[in-house]
Amino acid sequence: MSFSSSTLASLPGRLRGNSQLNALGSFLLREPQVVLTVALVVLMGILNPRFLTARNLINVLRQSSINGIVTVGVCWMMISGSFDLSVGAIVSLISVTMVAMLEGGAGIATTCIFGLAIGLATGVFNGFLVGRLKANPMLTTLGTMTIFQGIALLSAGGYYYRVPRNSPFLLIADGFIGPFAVPTIIFLALALVMHLVLSETTLGARVYAIGGDEEAAKLAGVRVPLYRTLMYIATGVCSAVAAMVVSARAGSGHYFIGLNYEFHAITASVLGGNYIFGGRGSVARGVWGAILVALLNNSLTILGFEPATQLVVQGVVTASLVAIQVMGREKKTEPELQSQEPNGA
């Protein structure tokens, strides 16, 4: 990351005479999650010796994994400059369907493939509406969220389906490979693949371009509807994977199991430092954000706060961090535009 002198000059309450301090301040203003992460780790390390144990940190990773899996898909979506509010409903729909199939005696492989197929289909459906028909992504996926949620409720009729006792399907949540839980491994492996695809392939190059300037991308010959659809397929398929893990963890499937997942995933993506209007960011940042959310909740639990308080704290932290990020970015972009001429000379 580089800093121009103009960036530094624009720091609010500028610390005169110490440019390194200014640079640091400017950086922290743009990346407030660094402060939060460091503060959390240091503070909790002092307050509670249990916090910094490998056991607890591995546990945090595990707690972050379901939200993390959804977040990874939402990161792609966010970088492409679009939204998918239907991910939570997709998780519910797939959870109900898969567990109903398992209860009915279907094989695990068949069930999982069917779950992924539904994720793919919801993605194609959303992608068709937003990519092809150019419908507003917020309103469209708010609508499809209701559709998917409704179908889940219709097919479940409000009942819980139960994963058969001793089904190997439960290992998706309960299994361990070495010290790590299977959900953690699924989360990190998926994140790694999706991070590399975004940073190393033509798909990634075009997604960043679309997120930056859709019209310019189109004029450069990028098939925007295709890539928009692919983004919705990505969120759909990630939601399907999350549905597998959460169903196995709960041992059941029900129509509101994915409630608020879209909110948690967008929160994690933004907390990690992804720009909510697209064009910049990475999957790795989303992973950081998802872990940070889990870290925060874990700290509050250790300190003895109730879940309701945790929600409030999580909301306050998210809102503040987003506000700081926006401030940091505005300070960052304005002076650069002004400083162009001297650079050209």
Next chain:
Amino acid sequence: MESNYIVEMKGISKRFGSVQALNQVDLELREGEILGLVGDNAAGKSTLMKILSGAHVADGGQILINGEEVSIRDPRDARSCGIEMIYQDLALCNNLDVARNIFLGREYTRGLPFLSILDKKKMYAESAELLKRLNINISSPRLKVERMSGGQRQMVAAAKAIAFDARILLMDEPTAALGVREANTLLRLIKDLRDGGHSVILITQRVPDILAIGDRVMVLKGGRRQGILNVSEVGLDDVVELIVRGRAGAESGEDALEYLSFG
């Protein structure tokens, strides 16, 4: 069909709502020439070029490349016909760096055919060389476009169009945002491109630019073609008269004089 035109547009019409932007316009571009496209605001210059570049689709008319009819429905079609356009608003992604903009939509790749892994090294190396070859004052292809001046952006847009050796280059007021020195550099570049065998259509408000480097100049007015003149046979007055009064002509020369004073 026998033809020495690299591009022919025949009877092109385009309507935006109630506005008839283009009305049965013909255009012929010879191989290896610079054709100026001039006219007042709203004469239809940009619309005509955007139809050729695939940004707009014409309501009617034909496009022929090397005498063969082609269908240009989007920018990809135009590109496959060897057409590149530099848009007036430059059409760059500000969040990306120079190399990523130049190669957007046609990145170099390596590896498996179904998994297109970017060959970043090659793209940055070629971008750096392109900047050097075109004498563009940008220190690194890794610089983000949002950090650049208007002139630098203009040159990146030019580099992006030239990078793939398109035979037909369309430029929409490329010198408008430039200072005198930068504009001259770009005009020289356009001339070099012509001498290198490229065919260029140059939209401009600065008629003297066309008279300096162009071969022919075509005048549009109110969405209709007023004529194509050979630059060697005409002066500024002739072109301006056609821009202002059109083919039909008028009694008084006052309007033309007024325009000249703005020139």
